[in-house]
Amino acid sequence: MTADVGPVGLSEAAAYAAALGLPQPSFVQMPHHGSRHNVTPSVLDAWLGPRVPKGTVVGTAFCSIGANKPDYPRGQVKNAFIRRGFKVFSTRTRWLSHYHGQGHDGAVPAVAEDFSSKVEGL
Template sequence: MRNVVEKIKERLDLETLNNNPPSTSASNETSVVQMGTFGTKSILLTADVGPDGLNEAADYAENNFPSLQPTLVQIPHHGSRRNVTPAVLNRWLGAFPAQGRGNAIASVGKNEDIYTRVRTCSCAE
């Protein structure tokens, strides 16, 4: 029964992230966010940044590189639900599902309830 509940709880077509998660630490919010471009692909590396830092990085990117769109976004802090929100993912990748815009991935430990498990792809590319 627990496995069934988990499968229902975490699906690509059902948003389970919170737009108002508990606050992250100041050191997390000041983590370095980097974007690298490799030919036609780009990756956004997020370290342990939280939603505030991801929004600040999005502001910077929109103001300085308005046409730059990440192909892949690393969900911060191994996919911790405290470090990402649907709103900030939508800023980087477009509204869910964002067909053709890019993907978000998380490296998640087995049976880690505080981490996202399925909201690892924002679209099919």
């Protein structure tokens, strides 16, 4: 998942991925900075799988967000990814590096976003 694609495009891509027999991704980018207009429960189920027991981790999601956007990713979207077992990381005031091994000089561990007990209304 990436860019500004919406539910229709994501559904089409999920169907194509399934037809090719591709495995469920374990590293994804939240579409459009975590906007709730770009995903639906059925799209997330198709790409990430159904909800999993609390504390289960099956993948990593990252969200590209500017420092002046405290409302993103939207709580509903972030929670939906977390419920499907994806830890959510946001850029905000830093860049993210996904690596195995030593990493980059001066790099510090990223901290996953917390589940939001209070989210915005529709």
